[in-house]
Amino acid sequence: MNIKQNIVTKNPCYTCGRTITVKGLMIHSVGCPQPRASVFANNWNNANANVCVHAVLQADGTVLQLLPWNRRGWHCGSGSNGSGNNTHIGVEMTEPDTIQYTGGSSFKDLNPAATKDFVAKTYRTAVELFAYLCKQYSLDPEKDGVIISHSEGHKRGIASNHGDVEHIWNKYGLTMAQFRRDIKKAMGGNATAGGTEQNAGNAPKSVSKGDTVTFTGGPVYKSSTAAQATVNKGITSKCEVTAVNLKGTHPYHCISQDGKGVYGWVNAESVKEVSTTAGNAPKSVSKGDTVTFIGGPVYKSSTAAQAATTKNVSSRCEVTAINEKGTHPYHCISQDGKGVYGWVDKASVKK
Ligand SMILES: [Zn+2]
Structure with a gap:
């Protein structure tokens, strides 16, 4: 998964500045055969757009983030019990150009093998993104009402009457129950232990005046x-x-x-x-942690003699592997689209 920030600063959901307390995540499927997220991003970066999701994701693992996660989006309409837009982050999966809609949520599959492969890949991207967001907001993906599809939202009375995502998932053997289990699995052991540095509301633990x-x-x-x-x-x-x-x-x-x-x-x-112990290695970086890469060489392996590249950027990264014995002990992947991907030195990382 590679999250690229593509904030739609012209969209009313962005410009009005309304925020929500994130209580859950809603998964959508775009409902048209368009595999490219940028098409939606461009469409919605418009002062006259009347909807917007927080992110659109692709089969190749790309996630375009269109709104800050705690901004109020408009992705699911409303129902008899209110609107999920006030509580849930909304994420759209793109759909392959190998299907053809025939009315409503029915479609013809022109290339079943390709469609199945595409749907499996967007599913995988969605699992990774939702695991990341559940950690960020300390959400339990298996708790009732936390992770829901648009159609489940309708049944709960907080969304308009749409068939996504089941209209496409069910044809390829995927279910919401499995999705929730896979998210939990992807979160690893420390699912909702609050061990991540960003808890609900997202604030760093202890920012004080003068920091x-x-x-x-x-x-x-x-x-x-x-x-x-x-x-x-x-x-x-x-x-x-x-x-x-x-x-x-x-x-x-x-x-x-x-x-x-x-x-x-x-x-x-x-x-x-920012760690106040300048230049010092962070106390305890673990696999799955989010850290700040502060710039420096990036290596192909934890023991490589030569850097593959030097990145002069600051980037929020996930630590996806650790080799304490290596000279470059942390494998970091940018979560903000800044392209850090590889093994880095301890001194390049702040917790
Ligand atoms: Zn939807």
Whole structure:
């Protein structure tokens, strides 16, 4: 899985700035034979668009993130019990161009082998993304109502009457029950133990006034409670936290220390703690951890003599493997589309 940020800054779901407390994740399937996520991203990056999901994913593992995860999307309409848009992140899977819709959610399969392969791959991408988001928001994927399809949302009275995703999954032997189990499995042992650094609401554990943090990009507001962002900064910047209001939706007032011009209140999800022990290796990095790669050489193996490349970027990465005996002990993969992929030195990583 490779999450690429492609925030649709013109879409009303983005510009109105409304946020939600994430209580679950809803899976959708686009309902048209279009395998490319960028087509949807381009369509929805429009002030006149009246819907938007948080992400659209592809069979090749690409995830285009269109909205900050805690922004209120508009992906499932509403039902007799309200709207899942107020509680659930919405994610669309793309569909292969080997099917042809014949009305409603019925379709003709022009190449069953290719379709099955495509659907299996988008399923896999969805499992990985949902496992990542469940960890981020401390969600138990098997708890009732947490992971639901659009059609399950309709049965629960919180979504419009659509057949996705079962209209396509069921034909290829996939079910929502299996999906929930696979997400749990993909989360590994520490599923909802709260062991991940980003818990519900997403705030780093202990950001205090005077701390230095990494702003990882996102909207900046005039006040901690402002409904609308004054600007959206697509940059990474080392900032000082000059004020904190944990009751605000944008709890941290940040000022760039590196001349990159961040000045204002930001969301908790836009901020990463910077270890105060400069240059020191993080205390305990484990497989599955999210860390900040702060720039440096990237190697093909943990023992390689020569770097494959040097990345001068700051990137949020998942540690996907560890070899403590290697000179480059951590295998890191960017979660923010910045392209870090390989083994890195301890000194290049901050927890
Ligand atoms: Zn849907």
